[in-house]
Amino acid sequence: MRIVEDPKELLAADLAGSAFVPTMGALHDGHGSLVKRAREGGRPIVVSIFVNPTQFGPNEDYARYPRTLEADCALLEPLGAAAVFLPSVETMYPEGLAAAMEAAGDPSRTPLPAVAREPRLEDACRPGHFGGVALVVGRLFDLVQPSAAFFGEKDYQQLRLIENMVEADRARYGALRVVPCPTIRESNGLAMSSRNRYLAPDQRELALGLSRALQVAHSAQRVETAERLMRDTLDAHGLETEYAVVRDARSLMPVAGFERPTRALIAARLGATRLIDNAPMTVWR
Ligand code: PAF
16 A cells, blocks of 8 residues: 655556545544445545645634544555555645635635535534535545545535535546445444544443434424424433434425435534534435
8 A cells, every 4th residue: 555645646656547535534434434335446546634724613623633644554454545645735735724724715716516505504503614625625636536536424415515516517527426425333323433532431422312313303204303303312412402404415405394305414512522413314205
């Protein structure tokens, strides 16, 4: 497995057209499942690790975000990754970080699809976040030139952003395929996340409130009932709800019923840690 810092090396190593798994490191089995899915196409696999400063708000966890490069490489090597791409901030943002932050927040330079502007979910709770994601992912695609890129449904709103972004700019991204991959959970239901490392053992129990809320909502016959059941379950676990909603699975906009595919989406706080989860509501009728 190659460790690549200079993007020119990726192209020289004939890794263009790869199966690409962009990450911020602190890898877990959820990331492992993306790599396994990427392996199915038989293309060389490139995994990027870059803790992207432009997608963190000023009061968020950029500085303390876990950086575990050795363990990350130990997880990737046996999975058959051809290369780990470790770009520097200078490689990703040659214009300088302050200018990049500005570009991320400027819709004329980093246009965001409606799905990342209108739902008033992550877009409202983390202003500037999706601009930073769109900027870095677009640039990673430019540098790596993959034929397919793999994203977890754990970050469902991010996935919809990337799908729309690529679809809206085929001139830039060519035939790139964005491949959604299912959320991987611990046996108790907790969705795997790099941020779970922040949780103390007693908080891990409380964090189960998210997956339990999704489970109880699943059988609800009405949208309002599902949303109330989710909020009640989060409350009962001492979680502070940011949102717990049922939305159209494609547009992420509010729905009145289950006529079309819908998705339940939750963000909640447990002390200083912010957790998200989501699941399809399979009962559309
Ligand atoms: O999902 C993530 O880990 C990040 O948001 C991504 C897609 C690697 C962009 O920094």
